[in-house]
Amino acid sequence: MFADLFAYFYQFADVFAFLVLSAAGLAVIFGMMGIINMAHGEFIMCGAYATTFAYHAGLPLPLAQACGAIVAGVIGIILEAVLIRPFYSRPLDSLLITWGLSLVVTQGTLIVLGSSMPGIGTPSGGFHIGEYGFSTYRMILFAAALCVLGFIYLLFKRTRFGVHARATMQNAGMAQALGVRRNRIYALTFGVGAALAGLCGALYAPTMTLIPTMGATFIVESFVTVVVGGANVLLGTAPAAVALAITRTALNGLYGQVFGQIGLLLAVVLIIRVLPEGFSGWLAKRAS
Amino acid sequence: MKRRSLLSGVAALPLFSIVGRHSALGADPIKIGLLEDISGDLAMMGLPKLHGSLLAVEEINGKGGIMGREIKLTHLDPQGDNARYQEFARRLLQRDKVDVLIGGITSASREAIRPIVDRMNALYFYTNQYEGGVCDGNMISVGAVPEQQLSTLIPWMVEKYGKRVYTIAADYNFGHLSAEWGRTILKPLNGQIVGEEFIPLGVSQFAQTIQNIQNAKPDWLYMLNVGAAQDSFFEQASAAGLHLPMGSPIKIMLGFEHKRFAPPALENMHASANWFEELDTPAANDFKKRWHAKYPKEPYINDMGYNAYVALYMYKMLVEGAKSTKKDAIRKVIDKGGACIDAPEGEICIDPKSQHTSHHMRLISVDAQHHVHVDKDFGTIQPYWLGQVGCDLTKFDPKEQFSPDHLPKKM
Numbered sequence: 068m069f070a071d072l073f074a075y076f077y078q079f080a081d082v083f084a085f086l087v088l089s090a091a092g093l094a095v096i097f098g099m100m101g102i103i104n105m106a107h108g109e110f111i112m113c114g115a116y117a118t119t120f121a122y123h124a125g126l127p128l129p130l131a132q133a134c135g136a137i138v139a140g141v142i143g144i145i146l147e148a149v150l151i152r153p154f155y156s157r158p159l160d161s162l163l164i165t166w167g168l169s170l171v172v173t174q175g176t177l178i179v180l181g182s183s184m185p186g187i188g189t190p191s192g193g194f195h196i197g198e199y200g201f202s203t204y205r206m207i208l209f210a211a212a213l214c215v216l217g218f219i220y221l222l223f224k225r226t227r228f229g230v231h232a233r234a235t236m237q238n239a240g241m242a243q244a245l246g247v248r249r250n251r252i253y254a255l256t257f258g259v260g261a262a263l264a265g266l267c268g269a270l271y272a273p274t275m276t277l278i279p280t281m282g283a284t285f286i287v288e289s290f291v292t293v294v295v296g297g298a299n300v301l302l303g304t305a306p307a308a309v310a311l312a313i314t315r316t317a318l319n320g321l322y323g324q325v326f327g328q329i330g331l332l333l334a335v336v337l338i339i340r341v342l343p344e345g346f347s348g349w350l351a352k353r354a355s
Numbered sequence: 356m357k358r359r360s361l362l363s364g365v366a367a368l369p370l371f372s373i374v375g376r377h378s379a380l381g382a383d384p385i386k387i388g389l390l391e392d393i394s395g396d397l398a399m400m401g402l403p404k405l406h407g408s409l410l411a412v413e414e415i416n417g418k419g420g421i422m423g424r425e426i427k428l429t430h431l432d433p434q435g436d437n438a439r440y441q442e443f444a445r446r447l448l449q450r451d452k453v454d455v456l457i458g459g460i461t462s463a464s465r466e467a468i469r470p471i472v473d474r475m476n477a478l479y480f481y482t483n484q485y486e487g488g489v490c491d492g493n494m495i496s497v498g499a500v501p502e503q504q505l506s507t508l509i510p511w512m513v514e515k516y517g518k519r520v521y522t523i524a525a526d527y528n529f530g531h532l533s534a535e536w537g538r539t540i541l542k543p544l545n546g547q548i549v550g551e552e553f554i555p556l557g558v559s560q561f562a563q564t565i566q567n568i569q570n571a572k573p574d575w576l577y578m579l580n581v582g583a584a585q586d587s588f589f590e591q592a593s594a595a596g597l598h599l600p601m602g603s604p605i606k607i608m609l610g611f612e613h614k615r616f617a618p619p620a621l622e623n624m625h626a627s628a629n630w631f632e633e634l635d636t637p638a639a640n641d642f643k644k645r646w647h648a649k650y651p652k653e654p655y656i657n658d659m660g661y662n663a664y665v666a667l668y669m670y671k672m673l674v675e676g677a678k679s680t681k682k683d684a685i686r687k688v689i690d691k692g693g694a695c696i697d698a699p700e701g702e703i704c705i706d707p708k709s710q711h712t713s714h715h716m717r718l719i720s721v722d723a724q725h726h727v728h729v730d731k732d733f734g735t736i737q738p739y740w741l742g743q744v745g746c747d748l749t750k751f752d753p754k755e756q757f758s759p760d761h762l763p764k765k766m
Contacts, residue, residue: 074566081562174394182399183583183654188617189594199569200596205562274590275559276583276615280396284559284584319563324554325526327563 070197077201078320080209083312087212088271089285090292090304091219092264098293098300099223099236100256101158102151105166105317107264107289108282109173114139114265115272115281116180122187132269139265147257152250155239169282176279184277204274211270215263216305222259223301232256291335297345306346310338361570384427385420385680387412388447390468391663395435395568395657396582397460400610401442403660404482405430408457411667413649421671422678429453429664435460437467444468444758448475454680455480457666460659462486462529466756470493473754478682480670482662484604484629484703486532487711487738490746492686496711497662497669498631499625501536502740503560503716504604507733508627509540509577511718512602517574518546523564523588524579528552532758533579533604539759549573559584561591568597578603578624588619607631611655613725622723629700629714630661642699665698665750669705669712672696690749703736708747 089111096104104110109242118135150168154161156200192203223229234242235252243249267285275281292311296303314334342349389408392401414571420426423740429451433439440459447453447472456472457480459465461543464706465481472479472493487500505519513520522537524530530553540568550571552564578601580588589612592599600623606612608631613621632643632655642664646656673694688694695704718731745763746753757763 072380078566081560082471116481177394178400179681181652181654182402183615185614186616186620188620189590193594193596194379195596199566202591202594202596204594205591274594275587278396278399278583280582283396284557316563323552324558324563328555350611 073196074199075316075320077199077205081205082310082315082319084208084212086288086292086303086312087216087309088208088267089289089309090296091215092260092262092267093289093293094296094300094304095219095260095263096257097290098296098298098303099232100155100253101161101236102154102257103158103162103165104260105162106169106172107159107165108284108286109169110139110143110261110264110270110282111268111285112143112172112176112282114268115275115277116176116184116268117265118269118272118278119184119187123185128187128190128273132266132272135269135272136262136266139268140262143261143265144161144258145255146261147254148250151257152253155253173279175284175338180279182278186275186277187273189273205260211266212308215266217290218303219263220301228252228255259295288331291331295335295338295345297342297347297349299347299351301347302350303345303347306350310334310346349352382424383605384511385674386451386453386669387426387428388444388451388453388456388458389428389430390433390440390443390447390456390464391430392435392460393432394585394766397435399431399583400460400657400659401435403653403655403657404458404460404663406646406653407656407660407662407664408667410646410649410717411664414645415667415671421674426667433464435464437464439466440467441471444471448472448477453623454478455670457663457670459483461527462532463527465489466528469565469754473711476650476682478685480666482666483659484609484662486536486758487740488532488761489755490709490741490748490752490757490763491754492710492748492752493682493754494710495666495669495689495705496709496738497666498658498712499604499627499714499716501533501540501604501712502738503629503714503736504627505533505536505540505717507718507731507736508602508604508625509537509546510544511731512547512575512600512625513541513544516600518544519549519572519574520546520577521550521552521568521571521573521575522548522577522579523552523554524577525581525585526555527581529581530554530579535758535760537577537579541719547585554580556582557584559587562586562595565592565595565597567597568592569595573599575600575602577601583606586610586615589616593620593622601625607719607721607727608658611657613680613721613727616725618725619723621721621725625718625721626659627716627718627721628735629703629716630656630658631717631719631727632656633719634700634717636699636701638697638699638701661699665696665703668696668698669694673705686748701733706738706742707749709738710748711741713737 116136117138118131121131121134289303296307314333315327318330391404431443455478482497484498524534602625607626608628673685676688716733
């Protein structure tokens with residue numbers, strides 16, 4: 068009985084972690100900043116590759132993963148200044164430029180680093196409850212997802228940087244007039260988003276095949292979670308991930324992965340139809 | 356890391372890179388069209404295929420070409436996109452008027468271009484192992500088929516590990532047909548499918564599947580998962596403590612998962628192969644030496660790459676036998692029987708009835724350190740199934756794909 072209940076929870080936690088971690092970076096860059104980041108998957112891939120390099124260079128895994136997130140974040144800050152900045156008021160052009168970036172990065176990685184990379188191997192360690200065996204690392208992913216949600220909330224709600232960032236995203240001119248250094252805020256916020264995407268790649272690197280197109284695996288889930296979450300990512304991402312994870316887990320368990328995937332997408336269509344502004348729009352309306 | 360081999364791959368990136376030397380060879384060149392994915396999700400497998408073709412062309416041209424005619428190879432990269440496969444197949448056949456078309460990785464891409472090949476009445480080599488059953492006079496299949504791979508592997512697995520089998524398959528024609536083959540072969544062995552799951556391509560998370568397997572308690576897993584995303588299964592299953600024996604027609608020698616994943620993710624994987632890089636015979640070692648001399652950074656010479664290499668020598672043998680590049684003349688050579696070449700695996704022949712290739716099959720397995728062992732040598736196995744169920748291309752050409760549940764009508 069307990070074993071079965073825990074098995075359900077484990078399945079839910081696994082899907083939930085995947086949704087939250089893949090969506091976190093995009094929630095900041097797309098949800099907050101309004102950049103339709105088609106290169107989101109490539110930031111994830113970047114984090115995974117950097118982690119793998121650092122690990123093979125001899126760093127312990129957690130440090131290597133931190134490296135992965137930092138590398139992706141730094142690249143994000145540079146790209147923001149060089150490439151993204153002219154496109155804040157032109158969302159459709161930002162879509163095009165990030166899509167182009169994604170193509171260049173994927174093919175460039177293939178050319179420079181080869182078609183695949185030797186993996187890291189999931190940290191061993193598992194536990195048994197009843198007849199089921201579980202991987203400890205998947206529970207760590209779940210914990211990491213909760214931490215990421217907490218981190219985003221605290222960063223944007225409780226720090227000076229967060230207040231400045233939210234003010235800038237709402238009204239950049241006004242914020243600047245009040246002395247906020249606009250460009251720096253944009254660059255740092257984009258960097259945070261890129262670092263969160265990199266962290267996703269870093270955390271999933273030991274569990275996946277490393278190829279230049281690996282980021283594509285995360286794209287659907289990340290966009291779906293952010294869109295269902297709505298404009299206010301601080302409010303929306305968590306309930307969106309919970310709702311979608313429950314749907315997918317139930318269908319996966321009952322009818323298999325094909326229906327899990329179909330169900331996930333159907334749920335998104337339904338939620339967007341009923342709650343056009345996503346969960347955060349609905350929650351905000353109820354609060355006011 | 357792999358810079359050099361990739362740069363040579365990149366040299367072939369422009370759509371119309373023409374490989375071949377300006378030699379003093381007489382007459383018009385023989386034009387060969389090649390479709391292999393060297394970018395996109397399948398690049399990992401497509402690159403060795405391109406390398407195999409380039410190596411064979413270089414060797415053949417270096418020794419005077421085919422009947423004194425130089426080979427001119429035109430390679431296009433469909434990037435794993437079936438619509439591009441069709442577009443490029445048309446371009447090669449109609450505009451470039453190639454003498455023969457070679458390539459394609461997935462069964463979906465093969466079935467996408469086969470109607471075009473048939474309409475143009477062209478000659479086409481498919482160079483992968485696959486689920487078998489294509490009875491089409493325009494196609495010559497170089498890779499191994501189920502009666503060579505599965506009819507050897509599955510009974511061996513049942514005998515060694517048990518009758519309870521769990522199937523994990525990619526949700527497209529290869530996965531479904533290979534799963535069907537598994538059911539067909541297991542039935543007379545009193546085998547039992549205790550679970551069967553079809554996974555959409557691109558899915559990378561397997562917690563639910565792993566739990567279903569733990570519930571079903573199979574003796575071994577029949578793995579038909581395809582693509583880099585689905586390969587994540589091994590890492591996740593290993594981390595969850597699921598150390599069941601596995602058997603597959605596409606792992607190890609094709610996807611070199613034992614090189615890509617950290618041990619012991621692929622421990623206890625078994626496959627039936629006509630080629631794997633660890634094959635240790637004088638002919639195989641000589642072939643590997645030539646390959647690595649040209650592509651020193653190749654991560655693994657997989658069976659697809661090997662088959663792609665062999666296909667060109669097969670075409671050379673056929674054209675020289677027919678003294679022509681015309682399809683009808685070439686098919687007459689096959690019809691006579693004895694269309695054989697000395698390949699690195701040993702002598703292999705084209706079966707006149709099905710136009711599939713005989714292969715020397717070996718059962719291989721991977722240990723905890725990811726070393727490959729040969730567990731059994733089956734010798735040469737003919738591609739007999741299509742002929743048995745009534746496909747005879749020397750008499751009739753249905754241009755259709757058959758399977759155990761879809762047999763040709765008795766004539």
